[in-house]
Amino acid sequence: MGLTQTQKAMVEKARAAGGSGQAIPLSDDACVCLIGIIARDLGLSDHFPELPSDLPPFFDQREPGSLNISGVEFLPLMERLVKLNPDSDTFFSCLANLHKRRLKYERILQTQPIPTIEQVGPRGLLQFGTISATTLTGLLFWRKWFFDIDNRAGQETGYLFEPIIAHAIGGVPFSAKASPVRRAGDSRKGRQVDCIRQQKAYEFKIRVTIASSGQGRWQEELDFPVDCRQSRYTPVLVVLDATPNPKLDQLEAAFLRQQGEVYKGESAWEHLESVAGPTMGLFLEKYVRDPIQALLNKVSDCLPEFVARMDKDGITLSVAGESMLIRRTLGAADDEVQELPDDASDQIPGP
Structure with missing residues (x-):
């Protein structure tokens, strides 16, 4: 058939x-x-x-x-x-x-443009005179290029990490514009949701850290379960790494106050794999859990030795003695997109 x-x-x-x-x-x-x-x-x-x-x-x-x-x-x-x-x-x-x-x-990586002096020149005033102008110019260029490729990695992961977990458990991610979860203070505005499955609205996190991106952003995090409950969805917090800290405790309490569910660490993975079923549970374990856990296991307080070199063959990066070559080609980079697209639910095809 x-x-x-x-x-x-x-x-x-x-x-x-x-x-x-x-x-x-x-x-x-x-x-x-x-x-x-x-x-x-x-x-x-x-x-x-x-x-x-x-x-x-x-x-x-x-x-x-x-x-x-x-x-x-x-x-x-x-x-x-x-x-x-x-x-x-x-x-x-x-x-x-x-x-x-x-x-x-x-x-x-092959096509991300090298920055121009117009982009980075004014930033040199912060360190001018501490090293030679030649060295500082090179530092500014390298720093901006790494910032750009990391920013692009963040964008690509945004289209991948949460959506791939959502589809694996039979759910759908929603952008703010298309979301059925509306803001409690203004129902005309929606909330981006990592995954909606049946009447549950999921928030996925690798780890909740003590540092936050500002009081306004943190309040947004705390308001999410309220918006879910007001929209008649059960808020579900899934934190893959359960390293304890006060922020995680605060966020967990916010979900529980709205009759939500919280899964942390091992229980988070068990929940996802049980909802996904045997086949997609295996997918989550092999292609999401194992790689992330391998990285978490190697986290160190001390940064390893790092060397970057550019020549006619491309850019060679060496970290702790292990090297990789990025073969550079000419090509235009995409325009950057900062938010989850309205068609986020179509990024990973489902039935």
């Missing part, structure tokens, strides 16, 4: 590049490789004898664009995968979106 029309639409959305000029569509060869990786994850490799048995891991030191298998037709493989596991279509769409974002960020 072939794919349903809904499944075909999901697959096509998963492969499509999207509206960004730097976005990259997924080729048949890339999709075939993803099928092989998913089959291995689900213990179904024996059902795909035409695929190599030594596929690389999805997270690998090789460039994301190297994940390709040629000479095999994609759609019959997808049909077979869905027949073997009905939830694998959602698994494929989430993994495909993650792969597209990694491919796009690789292109961003």
Whole structure:
């Protein structure tokens, strides 16, 4: 039996590049490789004898664009995968979106423009004279370039992290404009919501830190459960790292006062995986939980040695003695978008 029309639409959305000029569509060869990786994850490799048995891991030191298998037709493989596991279509769409974002960020690193002196020159007044003008100019350029690529990483993650968890548990993310959760003080205005599933409105966080981005922003955080309750949704706080601090206690109390639910640390992961079900629970564990936990485990109070160098081959970054090369190419960067787009629910295709 072939794919349903809904499944075909999901697959096509998963492969499509999207509206960004730097976005990259997924080729048949890339999709075939993803099928092989998913089959291995689900213990179904024996059902795909035409695929190599030594596929690389999805997270690998090789460039994301190297994940390709040629000479095999994609759609019959997808049909077979869905027949073997009905939830694998959602698994494929989430993994495909993650792969597209990694491919796009690789292109961003290759094309993000080097700053101009007009952009950074006035900032030099803060440190002029402490080092030579030549050295300070270089420092200003490097600092701005790293700021720019980190800002772009934040934007791409905003389109990825919360939406991918939302779709994995069968929910939908909403921008403020499209959100059914309205502000308690002004019902004409909506609230961005990481995920709505049935009558629950989720707020996802990796960690709540003691430092906040200002009293106004923190009050917004505290008002979220109030807005949810006023809009007849149960507010749900999911904090993946339960490191205790007063801010987390304050936020937890705000959710509980509105008859909300709070899940922290291990209970947060257990909740997400139980709601997602076995197949998508595995996806969350392998492609969200394990990578994030690996990073959290390596957090240190002391920054490691860092060296950046630019030459004709590109930009080489060395951290604690381990290096990576970014091969630079000419190309225009996308216009930056600061907020979740109105079509955020379409970023990761679902049925």
